[in-house]
Amino acid sequence: MQNIVDKSIKGIMILAGLVPAMSYAANTDEILFHNEQNDTVAINRLLSDGLEAVGNKPGNAKVLYFSEKFLNSPYVSGTLENESETLTVNIDEFDCTTLVENALAFAYTLGEGRTSWRDFVFNLQRLRYRGGEINGFSSRLHYISDFIIDNSYRGNIKDITSQLTGSDYTVKTIDYMTRHKDAYPALADSAQYTHMRKIESGYRSHRFPFIKSSKTGLRNLWQELQDGDVICITSKIPGLDVQHLGIVKKINGVPHLLHASSTAKKVIIDQTPLHEYLRKNRNASGIRVIRISN
Structure with a gap:
């Protein structure tokens, strides 16, 4: 995890010059x-x-x-x-x-x-x-890898994936947004597009921990996951790191996903256990798990 944070600080925070002072929406x-x-x-x-x-x-x-x-x-x-x-x-x-x-x-x-x-x-x-x-x-943390690194660096969350049963690492270049800029009207602005490209440059061959979908049925993993953990479903789609988010809610000790479902058109606790949900999702490669720090 430290190597990931170090790389990200150098590749994103410093190289891209993206460490602004805190502001507060005061009114x-x-x-x-x-x-x-x-x-x-x-x-x-x-x-x-x-x-x-x-x-x-x-x-x-x-x-x-x-x-x-x-x-x-x-x-x-x-x-x-x-x-x-x-x-x-x-x-x-x-x-x-x-x-x-x-x-x-x-x-x-x-x-x-x-x-x-x-x-x-x-x-x-x-x-x-x-x-x-x-x-x-481009200052919004659109990519979950970016969200994890930036908020972990500031002590808001912890990426606990590498500590869990079945964890592994994968390498992926994350550049989906600029590859598909027509889907993001704000990227028609050349300055925002250039800035987003600069952000994505820190995620070329990005190495991050994940747990393959096939390993999410392990009982030891179920015990290690806690209610309230954030599940980041990693994607097989080129250029995209994470395709969906949800929150762990255990039912009889089995992790389920509390999430805003585009299928159900509302926020639900999915009745399909998490490991089965992933098995049925052809574009899902696995999960990352983050936990609030306080």
């Missing part, structure tokens, strides 16, 4: 809410209720607690795509990435003993953006 003019009045009240209430329910429990328990609060919320993609890159807060509808980001931000905020919506949006921004700084489309 509502700097935030795009889904419904400002309702959202600020709801966030405060979720944090206050969470403090009573899981305030003294480990970070993973907090992640699962908040994830379950969003069960049956509608699946909606593209909620972060706007004319300009703005901190978007939407706790009413999710895709797989925004569900995980929000659950982590709520859990991290509660782990700090804070219960204000302002603290939540601060943590949401610091998780979603490189160095916690918004500087255009």
Whole structure:
């Protein structure tokens, strides 16, 4: 893991010059809410209720607690795509990435003993953006490898994959976005495209730990995984590292995926065990596992 972090710091943080100072969306003019009045009240209430329910429990328990609060919320993609890159807060509808980001931000905020919506949006921004700084489309941590490295470096999460039963390593060049720039309207801006290319240059022949789909049925792995761990489903698609995200929820000791499902069109606990879910997914190569730090 240390080699991965070292390589990433050199290849991404330093080479690309991407270590900006932290900024804070301090007022509502700097935030795009889904419904400002309702959202600020709801966030405060979720944090206050969470403090009573899981305030003294480990970070993973907090992640699962908040994830379950969003069960049956509608699946909606593209909620972060706007004319300009703005901190978007939407706790009413999710895709797989925004569900995980929000659950982590709520859990991290509660782990700090804070219960204000302002603290939540601060943590949401610091998780979603490189160095916690918004500087255009390319400053968002689109690739999960980028998300893991940047947030691990800042102590927000831990990549525990290499510590788990069945772990292995793979090497992959990650450049899907610039290969398919027509699918990302923001990359029509030459500056953002160039910046994204620069970011991807740090991920040429990127080596990272994963657990093959065929090994996710190992009983020892099931015991090592914890409720609230984040599952990153790695992809066979060229240029793409991770194709889907979810959160571990064990049922009778067997890991299942709590996720925003594009098939079910809502946030669900998948009734198919994780290892079976992966077996049926032809584009999935395996999983990475990350765990909140606080």
